[in-house]
Structures are given as structure tokens and as C-alpha cells.
Amino acid sequence: MKREDYINWDEYFMGIALLTAMRSKDPNSQVGACIVSPENKILSLGYNGMPMGCSDDEMPWEREGAPLQTKYMYVCHAELNAILNSAHNNLKGARVYVTLFPCNECTKAIIQSGIAEVVYYGDKYHDSDSSIAARFMFEHAGVRLTPYKPTGRRVELEL
Numbered sequence: 733m734k735r736e737d738y739i740n741w742d743e744y745f746m747g748i749a750l751l752t753a754m755r756s757k758d759p760n761s762q763v764g765a766c767i768v769s770p771e772n773k774i775l776s777l778g779y780n781g782m783p784m785g786c787s788d789d790e791m792p793w794e795r796e797g798a799p800l801q802t803k804y805m806y807v808c809h810a811e812l813n814a815i816l817n818s819a820h821n822n823l824k825g826a827r828v829y830v831t832l833f834p835c836n837e838c839t840k841a842i843i844q845s846g847i848a849e850v851v852y853y854g855d856k857y858h859d860s861d862s863s864i865a866a867r868f869m870f871e872h873a874g875v876r877l878t879p880y881k882p883t884g885r886r887v888e889l890e891l
């Protein structure tokens with residue numbers, strides 16, 4: 733008899749997005765993204781971080797203060813990193829698993845890359861202008877928005 737308590741695809745890919753988020757150096761926000769083909773193959777991964785060559789130790793991670801001294805000018809979001817990391821993959825019809833609902837800037841990149849579905853976990857900025865603009869664009873572009881529903885169950889493995 734085969735095992736019955738294996739994780740489903742959504743748990744698997746969101747789990748990988750969460751694991752990927754753990755690579756982030758951002759002290760306040762760790763976000764991960766996992767792009768998956770319609771055949772359930774992983775096409776790309778990304779987490780929020782500074783652009784290549786911009787040292788994590790020299791760039792600001794502040795959220796407040798003069799704009800040039802905040803992270804917002806510099807950080808590349810998880811979704812954008814995942815899209816840019818997938819340069820050799822066709823993302824048309826793909827879905828992206830994100831640990832946090834995308835901002836309006838990543839939304840533009842998601843739509844333009846041809847991604848067809850966003851499965852999101854956190855949504856703490858739901859009422860912000862950025863999220864409202866993101867939902868507006870997704871709706872018009874026909875991108876499906878699916879809230880992730882964790883089962884809460886624990887899968888035990890023998891090692």
C-alpha cells in the first residue's frame with residue numbers, strides 16, 4: 733500500500749517558497765516565491781534581497797528616514813527575482829506561489845511574464861494602495877488569485 737500522508741502540490745510548493753524566504757537578509761520582511769509550470773515542475777525561485785554586487789552589509793535595511801537611506805530604493809522583491817532568475821524558462825500559463833501577496837510593481841512583472849495564477853499566503857497589506865492596485869491589475873489581466881489554505885497537519889518522515 734502506498735503512503736497516504738504525503739504532502740499535496742500546494743503544500744509542497746508553498747513549503748519551498750517559505751524555505752526560500754528564509755534566505756532573505758531583510759531584518760523585517762522575508763518573502764519567497766516559487767514559480768511552477770502547468771506540469772508541476774519548478775521553473776524558478778526567488779526571495780527579497782539586494783541586487784547582485786550590492787553588498788548586503790553596505791546597503792541600508794532601514795524602513796524609515798531619508799529615502800536614499802531606506803531599503804525601498806534598492807531591494808529586489810522575491811517575485812521579481814524569481815521572474816528574472818527564470819530567464820530561460822517560458823512562464824506562460826505558470827503559477828507563482830508567494831508567501832506574501834504581491835505588491836503593485838511585482839504584479840506588473842507577473843502579468844507581463846504570462847503567469848496565469850498567483851497562490852498567496854500572507855496578505856497583511858490587503859488594504860494598502862499597492863494591494864488594491866495589484867488586485868485591479870490582476871483582475872483586468874485575468875490572473876487567478878488563490879489564497880493558500882494550510883492544512884495544519886504535520887507529515888512525519890523517518891530519517
Ligand SMILES: [Zn+2]
Pocket residue numbers: 809810811834835836837838839
Ligand atoms: Zn513586489
